[in-house]
Amino acid sequence: MEWLGLYNYWVVVVLMMTGFYVVIAQGNLIKKIVGLNIFQTSVFVFYISLAKLDGGTAPVYVEGTTAYTNPLPHVLILTAIVVSVALTAMGLALAVRVYEAYGSLEEDEINAQDEQDA
Amino acid sequence: MIEHHLPALQVLLPLFAAPLLMFLVRWPTLAWAVTTAVCWAALLVSALLLEAVWAGGPISYAHGGWEPPYGIEYRVDTVNAFVLLIISGISAIVMPFARDSVEQEVPRDRIAWFYTAFLLANAGLLGIAITGDAFNIFVFFEISAIASYALIAMGRDRRALLASFTYLIMGTIGTTFLLIGIGFLYMMTGTLNLADLAERLPAVHDTSTIRAAFAFIAVGVSLKLALFPLHLWLPNAYTYAPSMVTVFLAATATKVAIYVLLRFFYSVFGVEFSFGVLPMGYVLMPLALLGILIPSIVATFQADVKRMLAYSSVAQVGYIILGFSFASTLGLMAAMLHLFNHAITKAALFMALGAIVYRIGSPRIDAMAGIARDMPWTMAAFVVGGLSLIGVPLTAGFITKWHLLLAALEAGLWPIAVFLLATSLIALIYIGRVVEAAYFRERPAGAVPVREAHPALLLPTWALALASVVFGIHTALPIGAAARAAELLLGGYP
């Protein structure tokens, strides 16, 4: 039953596939951004999981502990979260502009309008 | 003292200048002037860096005094010094072009914001090239990408918005894949420093984790560099972006992504692992060949010249990846040379096209009929760029093709040599269509006569067009740099 012990990685896989599916299958721009966020979150969970050490504590010196959880991935993921927030903001801003320009957020409706123009 | 901090300056100059521009919203010309100064200063820095590396070997720069592999290291060797020079050189040369170009395409109150985004994109690209830290590569990728999304969305056509959005989705998937790959590497080696990774990887090479890391990184970066068939974001993004952005991105963004792929395949994973243990040669080569052929054919059917050049860019990525996939000195030289040669050639072409579009208001081939009589200098620059793109002797493009063909022959793959010659002919067809329209057709009835492009647009265009001839004749610098870079890459991390 070793694979059950890796359950957080299974969560990562499920989240990742869900996010990826939403990005590809959804025609609505906002939903695409939501999917992208889920997709990125799975990677955050992945980084945090790989830092965890069995029985490890926070990397603060405490008498009697010898095992520490690796703090570096947490730091990396803090950065990645910032990046992700910026990306989400950018994506939403674009979505707003698209809505202003086309009056719709559905990809197929927008494409139909473009084809009419051309 | 200052020489010691050159690697940091390379990135920090544009990175710190960018937010300053926000205070210059009311003075767009000043914003332009500051940006120009920063770009030229960055060029000076990268020239000094290349010189230092050429003479004294790799430079390592530890940020904040944290020694690598613990701190973030900037590491410059011939390979990335060359890439840095391409990025900063192109951005410096397009700046004179930018002033008129941006004024025509971007509302006045957003010009300073435009340059902010431009400098951020620039800083990001320079950062990707210079850093010696895997996670840092991801961060800089995102800095340049987010800025590029904003830049593309500033195109006048509303389709630019959707193009930018598509790029955002695909680009983010690409960088997130890269992030996953880096995570796997960290998991197995406990380090993020590229040189350190290269040292520790051989011990754990034969694990599925490393293979997964390899796959995620390869796919992620391939998305960013628009390797066929992951190129779908590129044609729209290049077509609808403002001219200046197209020039800049076409010349630099995909090139930097290619550099990252080179770095990972050759320096970090090592030639033996990438091309021996894993059959990357057999994966990349067919993709490169298809990536040359199909976009080239698609390019010949485009009515919009900007779109045609965008497809041609996808094909040119194919040439670079092909050189790269031979895993030989000659092949790598060809790839490195084409990074450089294609950057100047394509930038010249997009600039000439931009100058024409400002006059006639349309990038369509029909609208360009007979334009050569009204704009002889601009069109002549386009022809020179076109010749280099085709790979006519005495242009920079030829030097690449020559090395690429020799690499194919050296590998005993003469059908590829034949294939390459045939695809040059396709390039001849699509460039020929434009030339024929511009020179041998009459202006459409009722078309207003137009003037020659403004000298501020013409000068940088010609500077690059001439460069693509000069580097086709005096080849010592690019070939020398490419040869050294190839040697370095094949030798792993020194």
Added chain:
Amino acid sequence: MAIGLALATPLAGMLLMLLFARLPNLRDTVMVLTAATMFVLVLQVLPEVQAGGRPSLQLFELMPGLAIAFEVEPLGMLFALVASGLWIVTALYAIGYMRGAHEKHHTRFYAFFAIALFSALGIAFAKNMFTLFVFYEILSLSTYPLVAHKGTEAAKRGARIYLGLLLGTSIGFQLLAILLTWHLTGTLDFTDGGIMEGKVGHGIGAILLLLYMYGIGKAALMPFHRWLPEAMVAPTPVSALLHAVAVVKAGVFTVLKVSIYLFGLDYLQELVTTDWVMYIAAFTLIAASLVALQQDNLKARLAYSTVSQLSYIVLGAMLASQIAAIGGGMHIAMHAFGKITLFFCAGAIYVATSKTEISQMDGLGRRMPFTMGAFLLGALCVIGAPPMGGLWSKWHLILGALDSGQQLMIAVFLVSTLLNVAYLIPPVIRAFLRPPRDGYTGGIREAPLLCVAPLTFTALGAFAMFFLAGPLRGLLEGMFP
């Protein structure tokens, strides 16, 4: 020194012509002077080459061992003399023709003409195959606007086929052959005795030969000969100088150069494909003559005749004997004089009467006796009848065939000579012996003097070549020191 100046002259002339675009008389004078200067400069090089020297000039080096460089050897000397000498005559003729036939865009036409001559000279003087290739491509590109000059749909279509075939073969085959040569031997320099021996196996050498022969599309070996008849939509001065002399001779000149200085005749003899190419050339020679017989359009007939005559020279090279190679070299000069005369005549007829078909030429001799007289002389030269220069080149070619023991080829030469007679003499007979169909009785009304004088001159030149064969042979023997 003279080499560099000779190369620079047409470029300088072109710039001056562009500068004086608004002053037609001055511009045309500049053209004639440019042509004359170039010829004189080329002539300066001759004594040294005759004395066995090989003057050379290096412009720049692209990569180690790969340079744009020039070196004059006897064959190149001959080609340069022919091309630059005949340019003077053609320049005069072009002025008369372009004005007489009311063509447009004179300056553009003359400018590209000058570039074409520049590249022909570059080909003639090239020191290595790479330089030759570069100028070969410039020649293709610079003649494209000349072929498309009229701007009609037919002209554009012809020009597209022209450029497509020439560039396609040169990039697809020739460049590949050049790369392979460089890859295998590490040099592209034209060297006495060739560079392949001992470095390239006979199997690959055989493939290389095919690649070269078909890569040199300008030599019009079947089935890549279509561009030449298509190019006839161009104004006649182009057909005359470029498609009877500079362009096509650049093709066969390259064939000779490659055979003699890259492969080396001894090595060539050992290749399987040498015989193949020889048979293909023999086939082209006969087939093109037969097609020429069918053509009613005078320029088309002359074009197919050119296709056939070019194969004489290819065949001469493939016989791989020194005497045949010399014969091939002589044929470059002899055929040039003969064919340019014929084209000049075709153009003069068009300018004077707007006639293009042979069937319309009945009785034309009464109206244009000088032109048709010159036509007869030109035809005799191409046929190879005495007392014209063409006799000697065919003579040497036949000697070469004997030398190599290829009796069949002697038969081919003889049959084709008969065919030459069959397609070149009827127009003359029609012109002089039949009464005019349109009942023309107006006496002599020739084309403008600037058209008639040059063609008379070249016809006399073809006659003079009969007596100059000795020195010519002496010069060409320098190819085999």
